[in-house]
Amino acid sequence: MKKQAIGVCLLCLAGLIALTGCPGGKVSPRGFRLPEGSIWNGKTAFVDLGCIQCHSIEGEELFPETTEPRKINIVLGGEITRVKTYGQLVTSIINPSHVINPQYRDEFLDEEGNSKMPDFSKEMTVRQMIDLAEFLQARYEVVIPNHGYSEFGHGP
Numbered sequence: 001m002k003k004q005a006i007g008v009c010l011l012c013l014a015g016l017i018a019l020t021g022c023p024g025g026k027v028s029p030r031g032f033r034l035p036e037g038s039i040w041n042g043k044t045a046f047v048d049l050g051c052i053q054c055h056s057i058e059g060e061e062l063f064p065e066t067t068e069p070r071k072i073n074i075v076l077g078g079e080i081t082r083v084k085t086y087g088q089l090v091t092s093i094i095n096p097s098h099v100i101n102p103q104y105r106d107e108f109l110d111e112e113g114n115s116k117m118p119d120f121s122k123e124m125t126v127r128q129m130i131d132l133a134e135f136l137q138a139r140y141e142v143v144i145p146n147h148g149y150s151e152f153g154h155g156p
């Protein structure tokens with residue numbers, strides 16, 4: 001009797017996973033893929049949007065460099081960073097408070113625990129976001145999800 005109940009439960013679970021497509025469900029990054037961007041335009045957007053006020057980039061000369069010393073200087077890119085996947089990179093740009101690297105927690109949070117990085121979602125165009133991702137991706141050695149396009153918008 002007990003065994004049967006467990007069996008039914010497992011069946012339900014399998015059905016649920018099959019229905020939702022994958023265990024990540026609604027918030028799964030699956031199927032997320034930006035079109036190709038321009039590294040050069042990304043670099044320009046980085047300066048134009050003022051990212052340069054708080055960030056420098058490992059091994060990259062930004063132009064024009066800020067004339068005032070940065071109050072915050074978080075170096076992006078290189079090997080000692082948290083951002084590892086494409087999804088994390090884009091999230092850290094458009095939703096910076098979502099996940100905050102523990103090494104920044106004490107210094108770079110406001111009283112409410114949000115990132116001191118401003119919300120760019122109103123001023124940044126989608127094109128700028130795509131280009132920024134392309135530009136930063138190379139600096140971070142970020143992994144791009146390897147799923148092609150299918151009729152459902154995602155591959156295997």
Ligand code: HEC
Pocket residue numbers: 046049050051052053054055072074076081082083089092093096097099100101104108115116117118120132136
């Ligand atoms: C006023 C300062 C400020 C500005 C301007 C700013 N950031 Fe940030 N950024 C931060 C702070 C503080 C953090 C660390 C806390 C966090 O992860 O949100 C951060 C974190 C990040 C990270 C994640 C770093 C990591 O390795 O975890 C990325 C990527 C990033 N910023 C990109 C950008 C881009 C692109 C722009 C411009 C569109 C920008 N930032 C503008 C302050 C800023």
